[in-house]
Amino acid sequence: MDESTRPATSAPAPTGPYPAGPYRIVFANEKGGTGKSTTAVHVAIALAYQGARVAAIDLDARQRTLHRYLENRAETQACRKIDLPSATFAVYEGTSVAELDAMIDELSRSHDFLVFDTPGRDDPLARHVATGADTLVTPLNDSFVDFDLIGQVDAETFKVRRLSFYAELIWEARKERAKSQIRDARRAMDWVVVRNRTQHIEARNQRRIDLALTELSKRVGFRIAKGLSERVIYRELFPSGFTLLDKGHLGELGTSHLVARQELRALVAGLKLPLPPLDARRPQGVLEGIA
8 A cells, every 4th residue: 555645543433425335336347358447446536525534445466556646647747746635545465355354444535435456367255256246347448358258248249148257246145235225225226338439440340339228237137327438648658747737737638538538427427426525535635627
């Protein structure tokens, strides 16, 4: 955990904006290359811009893209002597669910949101946090290779034949969560499939994916949200830790950058995340970054 942002262990358990504890957002996809980490960091910073106290936990100890992005952001702030909304960031390098839960409990004491970035592979810790998510975000590129993560389609009709193992896992987790909503004051799990589009997708294939996703969403109960297009700007921002929300530090933005910011605004709105009341937010929280 970054020492400069480590929460105090003596802080009281959360009883304010979120009586059930901080709101947990888990970005999970067992396939890599779907824009999961990029989406996670931009959502985390968007929440910070609105005054929420955000902690970001990277469960991919090998790639640690989310952690490195926020580490770069902290270094840029120190080097340029600027103050930007950001997040507490940590990477979990162990294998124990109990130790991970202890880290989560510690961070829960002083944050409104916990944002998890998970590895692009089957991983027991990723499954653990996914089943405990308040909002589970599954980014997919518009291809049937990615769609196969949640459902299998018929090769001739492109109708959904069956759920994948991952979709069944989340389906069972949501059923268990529904049972505990009243008993344990748990929130309902909101599963959102975010469509991060690759460029130059063929129109007929696009329609087939549209129909398959719509059919499967009705069967499984997830929502579909528009995500981020594949743009060079995201790769260019990584070394500095800047995001598209830091418009005062990005210089003159071209048309593609402005369109990307609009996509990000739509994505954050589409996730429908519950912000804490205005009087519970940090004073530095501002809305100009996503206005």
